[in-house]
Amino acid sequence: MNRLHCVLAIILSAIILYGCTETDGNVITVQEVEVHDYETPKQITDRYGIDTTSYEIINGKVKRNQFLSEILDDYNISYNDIETLIRNSGDVFDVRKIRAGNNYSLYLKKDTARRLEYMIYEHDIINHYILDFKEGPVIRKMERPARLELKYARGSIKTSLWDAMFDYNINPVIASELSEIYAWSIDFFGLQEGDMFKVIYEEEYVDTISNGVNRIVAACFNHAGTEFYAIPLIQGGEESFYDLDGNSLRKAFLKAPLRYSRISSRYSDSRLHPILRIRRPHHGVDYAAPVGTPVQSIGDGRIIMQEYQSGSGRIVKIRHNSVYTTAYMHLSGYGKDINVGKYVKQGDIIGYVGSSGLSTGPHLDFRFYKNGYAVDPLQVDAPPVEPVSEENREKYEKISKVMVQLIDSF
Numbered sequence: 001m002n003r004l005h006c007v008l009a010i011i012l013s014a015i016i017l018y019g020c021t022e023t024d025g026n027v028i029t030v031q032e033v034e035v036h037d038y039e040t041p042k043q044i045t046d047r048y049g050i051d052t053t054s055y056e057i058i059n060g061k062v063k064r065n066q067f068l069s070e071i072l073d074d075y076n077i078s079y080n081d082i083e084t085l086i087r088n089s090g091d092v093f094d095v096r097k098i099r100a101g102n103n104y105s106l107y108l109k110k111d112t113a114r115r116l117e118y119m120i121y122e123h124d125i126i127n128h129y130i131l132d133f134k135e136g137p138v139i140r141k142m143e144r145p146a147r148l149e150l151k152y153a154r155g156s157i158k159t160s161l162w163d164a165m166f167d168y169n170i171n172p173v174i175a176s177e178l179s180e181i182y183a184w185s186i187d188f189f190g191l192q193e194g195d196m197f198k199v200i201y202e203e204e205y206v207d208t209i210s211n212g213v214n215r216i217v218a219a220c221f222n223h224a225g226t227e228f229y230a231i232p233l234i235q236g237g238e239e240s241f242y243d244l245d246g247n248s249l250r251k252a253f254l255k256a257p258l259r260y261s262r263i264s265s266r267y268s269d270s271r272l273h274p275i276l277r278i279r280r281p282h283h284g285v286d287y288a289a290p291v292g293t294p295v296q297s298i299g300d301g302r303i304i305m306q307e308y309q310s311g312s313g314r315i316v317k318i319r320h321n322s323v324y325t326t327a328y329m330h331l332s333g334y335g336k337d338i339n340v341g342k343y344v345k346q347g348d349i350i351g352y353v354g355s356s357g358l359s360t361g362p363h364l365d366f367r368f369y370k371n372g373y374a375v376d377p378l379q380v381d382a383p384p385v386e387p388v389s390e391e392n393r394e395k396y397e398k399i400s401k402v403m404v405q406l407i408d409s410f
Contacts, residue, residue: 048130048142050118055107064100075106075116081137089139093129125211148202148214152410157195161188164197173213174199179322181216181230181241184251186223187302188322196222198407216241218403229407231400235392244404246388246396253320253380254298254346257328257366258287258353284329284367285377291362293353295328295335297344306340312365313357316350327367330359 043051062071069082086095098121107118117134130140155168161179165172178199179188202214219230219241230241230249241249263285297318304325305317314331316338332354344350355362368377388396 048120050107054110056110058106060104062098062100062102068095068098077116077133081133085137085139092139092141125206125209144206146204146206146211148204151203152200154198157191158193171213177213177216178219181249182221182228183321183323185228185249186221192224200406218407220407231403233388233396233399242388244400248385248387252385257296257298258289258293258364263287284365287364287366289353291332291354294349295351295353295364297346297348297350298326299346301344303340303342306334306338311358323371325369329365330354330356330363
């Protein structure tokens, strides 16, 4: 009986696989038909080299104050595995530096165990990290390729440089870059309607996503009818911008507002006030000098304050550009024609040492502000003012000619 079943099974299989036609009597002739092999799903490999058809992928974002161990805890990754991961990959990436808000992807094996075999952490747009628990545990770094794109932009001022960036759909970082380049030449608080700018710059892209402005290649700003070109040149190992005559667009400050003095008190976040006898910040430098010693402006700028204040006494405040402002306090008197709105040059006398306000004796309290915040005047690096050197003059002339032609072409 079993033998008969086997024979019938073989015949039935032949009929199913090949089909059949009956000829003479009990003779069965099989007719061969084309049989297609079973097609397995094609592999789909992502940019990390992982076959995504084998995994369930879960995407997420790092939460505030969340550690890597908390993310992995739900997927049966032991602390021993995490410690091994850190030990094997310390020179690649410190997992303690994962940032809140950054993306990650978890690759879970498509089986009943759903084992986590890979985690992709996107540290920034370029640097991604593969946490490999299948072959490791180990971390591998993957740098996404970036490209630089040369861009041209132009616009005119209606209200402010910042607003112009949005009016003309220009990367707003350009406003900050131009403010830095022209900080010593143009007062960006005094821009006029109709002022115009042109800028050539490099922007970095990863795929189609911008990774920000890489550098300004050249620029021209027309302010109050005067054109200010900015031409780059690497000199002394540092890239700076120069005008068409080869003069630096940056100007240095004087090292001190007094010619003959000594420092009696330095910048501090907690100084014992000599009169109030309490500790409080002293965000300036005190220069001890006799009453009447001339006080100089450390740089070109416009006076924005000239008044008497109870604590500071007679004070003069000068805005040098859109970045830097200085203040001179406890004056005994003001220089000639020193009034709000007056433009002063570096070295001009703006007042005289005194002891007005809360003061124990004659001195100048000198304050330095960068972008509205007090900084230590003794730590401010004076920018270079050297013009294009003679040895670089020919090179600069060629660069300048090409850049001006590019700027004037659009």
